[in-house]
Structure formats: structure tokens, C-alpha cells
Amino acid sequence: RKEVEQDPGPFNVPEGATVAFNCTYSNSASQSFFWYRQDCRKEPKLLMSVYSSGNEDGRFTAQLNRASQYISLLIRDSKLSDSATYLCVAFDTGRRALTFGSGTRLQVQP
């Protein structure tokens, strides 16, 4: 079983739609969580941190549920430019390593 699991998608949505991605993690030692965005053939870039209290950044909202080891990302009012792969990431301070999920691909269509 992978330490961080995501639905690979693809999610094909029209512009303006709301889309939600989910992720689960199995390593209870993971202490910090993040969503990264990766465009085709580019490096991953930090999108936002994820907290139990929730984190909102414009059209993006991320949420962490430690009890169920579940992380979510909500994108409202999707734009064409949101088309990318979204990677769910856990950080283990002990191993000093990021553990990435396989990514969920989003395609926003006009």
C-alpha cells in the first residue's frame, strides 16, 4: 500500500465548475501536509499547506482530518489555467522527506 494515495483521475470539468480532490495517508508519523501543482514536464510547485483548521487561498481550500488521515483540496470556479496534476504530499520530519501521492490530473475545458 502506498503511503499517500490519490485518485489518478483525470478529472475533466468545464470552466467555472467546482472540483474536489481527496487523498489518504498511512504514515501516522507524518507531521505536515501540502498540495503541490505540477504542470506537464515541469517541476512540482507548492500550492498550499494543509491544516486541521483548514486553509483557504482564493479559490482553493485545503483541509486535513488527522483522525481519518484524510486530506482534501477544493477548487472553486475552475479556470483553464488550473489544468495540471495536483500532488498530495506528506512531510516526515524524522526522515526529512516529502512523500508524494501519484497525483490527480485535472483538465478544465472551455
Add this chain to the structure above:
Amino acid sequence: ETGVTQSPTHLIKTRGQQVTLRCSSQSGHNTVSWYQQALGQGPQFIFQYYREEENGRGNFPPRFSGLQFPNYSSELNVNALELDDSALYLCASSLEGQGVLGYTFGSGTRLTVV
């Protein structure tokens, strides 16, 4: 300030050969981590270097080795290349203690093993 630069950008090698990939860390960063990203997968942690020593390693065999130099730049060496080593190799630099928010990824080296 300059970002993380990796070289070469692309490379083709034959099975059994050895390869060295290079990474120059962002100015002010003293820690370098290497990740392997196979097609359709997320990046996987290979190892991390701090103060010229390996201080964390993922589930990669010993034929994956690295170095960090006094100027904090780094090399990833892979011996006895296998077809499954074909991937995008990403380097990330950071400042020890800053955590993930200080990570900066390079644009990667795409290695193809034939």
C-alpha cells in the same frame, strides 16, 4: 537570487552505464534533496545531503549515491543503469530547519535508459 539549476536537462544512457547528474542549490540554501519521478507517478525521495553528509535516505539501492560540495551544490550518481531508472530526477534545495515551505525544486533532468 538564483533558483535551483540542474544539468543536464536531458540525457540518454545505455543499460549498465553510469550517470552523474548535477544540481546547484539556491543561494543561501545548505540542504539538497534528490527525488526520482517515473512517468505517471509522484516524485520519490532518494536522499538528502546536509553539510556534505547524507542525512536521510529513501528506499533506493546503494547504486544510487550522492555528494554535496562545500558550496552546497550536489551530484547524484547512478551506477549499473537499469531500464527502470528512466525518469525525471528532481533536486530540491532548502535551508535546514526551514521545512517544506523553504523547498525550491529545480526543473529536473530527464534520464532515458535504453
